[in-house]
Amino acid sequence: QKEVEQDPGPLSVPEGAIVSLNCTYSNSAFQYFMWYRQYSRKGPELLMYTYSSGNKEDGRFTAQVDKSSKYISLFIRDSQPSDSATYLCAIASGGYQKVTFGTGTKLQVIP
């Protein structure tokens, strides 16, 4: 079993839709949760990070962590064509040295 599982997609949604991106993880020692956005042929860009269970909101983006289920989500409200990218979850235990990335979900928002 992989430490982090992420559906690779692709996921196609119409403009304005709410998008839900998800990852599951197996190691309960993970305590630091991140979401990155990566445009084609570019480096990943940090979107959000959180330490704790619950929700964290930043504009149209909401990160949700459920440690009891080992499940994290990223919600995008009012999705735009510019949101079309690959979204990577990243999960770390203490000290950051061991960061495990999901394989990424490719999202396409259709105008």
Next chain:
Amino acid sequence: DGGITQSPKYLFRKEGQNVTLSCEQNLNHDAMYWYRQDPGQGLRLIYYSQIVNDFQKGDIAEGYSVSREKKESFPLTVTSAQKNPTAFYLCASSMRQGRMNTEAFFGQGTRLTVV
């Protein structure tokens, strides 16, 4: 502007050659990392360094070497021992707070192709 600069953006290597990928950061970050990205496999850690003159192997270090002579620089050499070097290489850095490193910021990547 603060950031991480990787060069070159595209690199072509002949069989049996060593090549070096450059990574420079002016964020005053302590930790630096090299990742390899292949389609369908996510990011895999090659090497990381927490301080100058010290570095550790990641999950796929075979065929690669690094140095950390300066805080702002962490070059990666892809040696001829790396049998499948064609990939997208990403450098990242992060700040240390106490015993924990904060979230990583990435460069724009170097695409290496063996010809």
